[in-house]
Amino acid sequence: MNFGRLLLTAAVALAPAVAVADVTLVVPQLDEPRTLSPDPAADTGAYAATSNIYSHLVVMDWGVVAGTPAYGDLAESWDISEDGSVYTFHLHPDAKWHDGEPLTSEDVKFTFDRIREKKYPYSAFLSGVKTIETPDDDTVVITLDKPNMAFVPMMAQAAGWTGKIYPKHIWESEEGFDTGPAVNNPIGSGPFKFVRWDKGVAVELEANEDYFRGPPKIDRLIFRPMPDANVARAEFDAGQFPHLPYDYAPPLAEAPALEADPSITVTYTPSHYSRDIQLNTQREPLNNLKVREAIATGIDREMISILGFSGTWKPAMHANVDTQTQWINRDVSFPEYDKEKAEAMLDEAGYPRGDGGWRFALSVTGPSYSDCRAINEVLVQQLRDIGIDAKLEAFDQSTWYQRMQQRNFDISCYFTRYGPDPDAYREHFGTGGQRNFMGYSNPEFDELGARAVTLTNVDERKKLYAEMQAMLVRDMPYINLVNEQKMSLSRAGWAGFPLMESGYNKSVTWFGYYAVTPPAE
Amino acid sequence: MTPILELAALRMVYDTGTGLLARLAGRSAPAVVAVDDVNLRLAPGSTLALVGESGSGKTTTGRIATLQERPTGGAVFYGGREVTDLKGAALKTYRRDVQMIFQNPYEALDPRLTVGQSLAEPLELHLKQSAAERRALVLATLEAVELPPAAAFAASYPANLSGGQLQRIAIARALITRPKVVIADEPVSMLDVSIRSGVMNLMLDLQRQMGVSYLYITHDLAVARYMSDRIAVMYLGAVMEEGPTETLVAHAGHPYTRLLISAVPDRHASGRRDRIRLKSDPASQGKVPSGCRFHPRCPLSQPVCATTPPPVVELAPGHSAACHFAPAVARDGLAAVHA
Amino acid sequence: MRLLRYVFYRVLQIVPVALIVVVINFLLIHLAPGDVSILLAGEDANPEFMATIRERYGLDEPFLQQLWSYLVTILSGDFGQSYRTGEPVIGLIMERVPATLLLAGSSLAVAAILGTAIGTAIARRPGSFLDTAITTLSIALFSIPVFWLGLMLILFFAVRLQLLPSSGMITIGGPRDGLGHILDILWHMVLPVAALATVWLGQYVRLARVSVSEVLAESYVTTGRAIGYPERTIMTRFGLRNALLPLVTVLGLELGLLLTGAVLTETVFAWPGLGRLIYEAILARDTPIIMGAFVIMSFTVMIASLVTDILYAALDPRVRL
């Protein structure tokens, strides 16, 4: 008999007077937040909690794979001018701050202005904004300097991390979003209100009964930093929390057993991400295209899929993922695995096997996600098989990210995003793109990307994006490996988690728990 | 006649090594005066016995004589030359001439080396000889210390030998370089009674043959009498009395010497002696009593003894004692000064 | 009075040791590859922050001056800020101490009491089959990597049998106060304490066995037997009483080892203590926390050894000289 259950039974037996018990949802997350103000800097630990505390202008969740590129959060709806350069957002009239103040268009303008002024990460998605106007409390008019078809989808997709709307009356007097008492005592307008943050233990939120979409079904939402997947898994098994996010997905080899368990719901969610490797094209010898091609030829994706993902993540041969049926160019592919050929290419590139059979040494790194770790393990072995003295280098998430930004790496596992709008290519591969750590710079590519985003005709856009994909395969700053497919677990009866279809378009963001419903009594 | 070895006004003070911290904490121990103004002369070919209890400074005196330790004050003369600060080759030569025998025979030899190897060591250090010459000398010395068959002993390891045999080998090692002086520190005290006498006799025989001088350190006055020509009695770092052996034993002028004599059981009669009850147990080296250092235990102690250090009184030529009442004690023994 | 003086003396002795620990830490930072200010400030720190750090630690000053400032900073309890959270290290560490104390303390109590009992029991028959067997077993026990033992316990009791919780200190959403809370914590403690205590048990069995049998060989024990005390009295009044002395000393000296075990155990069982903090700091390369933990642990061990020494002095009249 499980002791916890015993306790619970005892508690229930002893307390019949308590009418309805609070519904508490505990969610594990990998990292501890640095702060609870996520806009000023990358802070992987802060996104989940703040996405439930703050609201956003427009948002997106995993429903994107079902075809919805973006939907409104604070914005009930929006109009786009004919030429695609003026966006008029109509805000939800009932939206209120947690301190009771009404939320107005001024708050949106204030937040966006400051983001642009301080060059916070979200400013990348506001770069084409010419003016922000607030004709009335519920209307925000954003004028772009040129048409941008990706404007709303990209804002929506980035809102999962940053682009929170901050209350003007709290922050106006502060220098930036990283100073003042509200940094770690956030006042938002989202479905949950901040209660407390026990450092190292948990961030605790409670239901916002005045939420403009109606109160959530969860009374208490707790985020527990838990760097260790085993622990998270054990706690899930022990019934400590009903949902095991994909970050903690157990080894895929366990899937059959889990699926057979009636008390567990296994959810697979394809995504618009791939797993790939970014190559630092500014470092010897990866600056040599021949070397990159040889590496691409030396990689056995099938083996990666089998060893890393029990064959469930399909190899990705093109410069896109399978969910992006509309945009994917299946005519250009990365080279097929051919070990001998890869070796020959390296010989040709001027890197014959030397001392100890090694051609050259390089390090392989990646984020701390278990899928990247698995890929790297296999990858290192495959690289070593073709005579590259590859070594693993592991860092925690934020350190890894810093090093990527500093372009202090050789090869890194990465997760390129191809949706919700194909304009994402520019972010990854455009010169100076936010996620272009490879140092890839191709003016032709940049030019095509810039043009494609302004086109309102879908077929024309498609053609340009096909061309861009061909360039990526040709220049090979990155090598696509496998299609991502999220696996997450939940206890039977629970619904509305962001990866579940029941959560699509309702959960608010990738990290949103607004749509979650507990099992019926 | 020039003494072969002379210790003049020797003084040895040990700083007990308490650090600054200890002193800050008030834990400093006073310096230990191990040897306090000791004057001794060893005539060539003779034996001087240094007698005393533990803490009397006799062993320290011996170590200074071999220059294993350098005195804090005073000087060591060898053959009339001062050697106190000898270094280098001169010191090595001195060491060849002044050897030492230690108390514990069981640790006397390196357990990893054969007896032959241990004996050859001083030869290798001091004499340029062929291996054959060296071996011949080793065997001859083993014969000399009455350990036949010499070859078998030379090949054996210390672990297989008895205490008596080991001490004979230790003596052999000390004498193999033909030294002029041997400092022997309680060489028989760890041996069984029936073995002791053999070792003592051996030492006497060798002295007769080689003319070596002994500084013989012992706690046992009877052993001292058996071995020596002269005796010096030490107590808490200082010499209490010194004189020709028989004179000193028969007419001791210091109460301490008298007490030592009375404490030696008569091994040949079963008669009972009258024991004198001592007033206290010995003081530690750390705090030497004022006045006469023996006065707290002395049965004859008078007020003057607590305040004034006694002079060295010459009782007869070559016989002196450091006691206010030395002549009386020499004459009447412990009955001398009854209040 | 003499005990007081002894205490004073021992406290004085700690000072240079503590200084050396801090100096070692300082040297490590300076010998480590990379700019010290980056190390202290974090890699993405902006130039202004780096400048503040350089000023605070006086990094532009001569080496000895730097050492001095560092000493002053550390000894005033300022261990810097965590890279990840920007929190003062000292606070982060202190928050975690109670959990570690609970885990390590309970394990130590179990191991020390049980180990001393078993060790004393086998010391009664040195060289017997039972003695050899248990001694060998106890050596095997303390040769077990504690984290591995933890995993095995989880595998068996939590995964296979589903009997006990495998991690954490409390049931989330469980009772937060009263008896229920205490029971809940106790329930979570079973496996980690079992792992830690098992390994330490080996240590204590052996220690007790060695020191008790050493004491039993002393002649005052023979005196006790000749006086006619029953063997039970001999064991307690003579054997254990005297054998406890070395045990207490070793307890103080081996605290570092014990803390090591605690850290690894906390890692396996996600026990929210110091070890867990260190583990997370390692994952994040949060050097200020690792360094702070090292210094604080060193100080802890020093203080513990001080306490055991004083305890020893109180137990053993011979020490107070």
Added chain:
Amino acid sequence: MGRGLRLLRGVVSTVPGALSLAVVLLALVVALAAPWLDLADPVAMGREVYKAPSAAHWFGTDNFGRDVFSRVIWGTRVALVVAIGSAVLSIVVGAIIGAIAGYFGGLVDAALSRLFDVFLLIPTFFLVLLIVALFGASLPMTMFAIALTTWPRSARIMRSQVLSLKSRVYVQAALASGASHRQVIVRHVIPNGIAPILTDGALLMGLAVLTEAGLSFLGLGDQNSVSWGRMIFEGQRQLRLAPWMSIAPGVAMLVLVASLNLLGDALNYAMNPQLRTRGGAPRRRGTAPPPADEPGEGHGAILRVDNLSLAYRVGRRQIVAVDGVSFSLSRGGSLGIVGESGCGKSSLGSALLQTVPNNADFLSGTVSIDGQTVLAGGRPIARQGRLRIDALRWTHIATIFQSAMNALNPVATVERQLVDAYRHHRRGASRAEARERAGAVFDLIGVPRSRLNAYPHELSGGMRQRAMIALSLMLEPKLIIADEPTTALDMLIQDQILGEIEELRRRLGLSLILVSHDMGAVSETCERVAVMYAGRIVESAPTSVIFSRPSHPYTRALIDALPDLTGARRKLASLPAVTDQATCLDACRFAPRCPHATDLCRTVSPPVVTLMDGHDAECHYAADFAPQPREELVR
């Protein structure tokens, strides 16, 4: 070389020692031979993932389809590289620095010792962790960091070795005979001092393996080598699917580390064999019921010993320490038992008290104390499960032990020990009564009562011995056995205490057995003397008789070997030393050393010859020697 072999024999003579040595050697062989063994490539990945152990994969495969068995074997290599690397580094550095500290002493030593202290206090694992975290994780760095934290341990051992060797006579002798410091260190100090460091090396290796594993487990291991710690780290995530991934390397590590620790232990025991069996509680011996024909309390001699034999088991050998000893002691009488080291006199003392060590067996003998038999036919007498000797202890028979330094419990005051003993035997006696008695006893022996509150270590040697005497007198025993009560004391104190014992005996009418090596000490204290040689009483007689008419050549030699302070100086007699005292049973055991031995002595055991009432000697020629004056016998 011989010593090494002996050590090896000592190690393999026990099961744990032999097993651990075998495991360590096997690990070495496996590690060296790994490349040539027919093993799967430890890093080669394959499609066969998560396969349970089978014939093809003995320990199964991991999540990448790698062969776990092969990885464990290759992991041995990493483990041993780390272990040997850090141990060697630690020992070399530690030995040199330790030797410097120990040899030069003074300030150098003080400074270095303080440094060792620091490292003793530092939680070293965290230092290693810090170093590896700061400088990057790699095998050489790991080894370096481990050695950095363990060298003080080697240094400390070397230092204490050097300190003890420095005062060793052969080192002093070498120095005194003119050898230089360097010569002495190279020739004598290092070769003799290295053994314990090497022994400790086994423990160091175990520690290093565990440390490396701990680091790997925290993710600070060398990312790119197959180490056991890393395998466990990786296996942790696969615990449900493939427990063998973490079980196999864990077991391997456990076995290797345990073997290293056991080996260190066995080496230690092989060097100090007595450590293994020392101490312990008295074992139960077969008992016998009280005989019917005993005189009973208050009747007969105070002590009667008949044909008492005691033997020690040492390894497989049996050493007879007391061999058929018979004597009796009249009430109020005193007997000195005299003999040289190893003659069995102390064993006899403890046999009478039944405080013999566990490896001693009573072969035969009957002992009765105050008319009550406590030993019959070599079996302790017990009634209703209680040993009879226990009832007599301290109330009838008490003892004064050889080394007073250790004969008193160091953690209790003298008074506490006296009071405890008193109240243990006088049930119902109040603490105050017991205190009063203790004070009275102190008065009796002339020690101020103020000293009662002292701890044993606060007393001088003489005082401590007096406290022991006081303890023995607490229950007014009828018989006291004093075993070398003055041996470690200075001459004047020795003399004092012997005098005090004698006086007390007379005053209190005690019976006394004084065990001593000193004929002289005994002569003045005891009425009778028994001389022991090789486990037997070879002569016993009233004291005056034994000095005037010694009838055994050994007795004569003992008397004549000691110099006198009175009379003419005469040449002392001496006996030859004999290394091996074992002689055949059918002979006089003194024959090999006896200057008068004849063929008869070497072939026939001598009878006990009674020369007069109360004077017996065990010699074929006792009757011939008895009338001769002493000096003439000895050449």
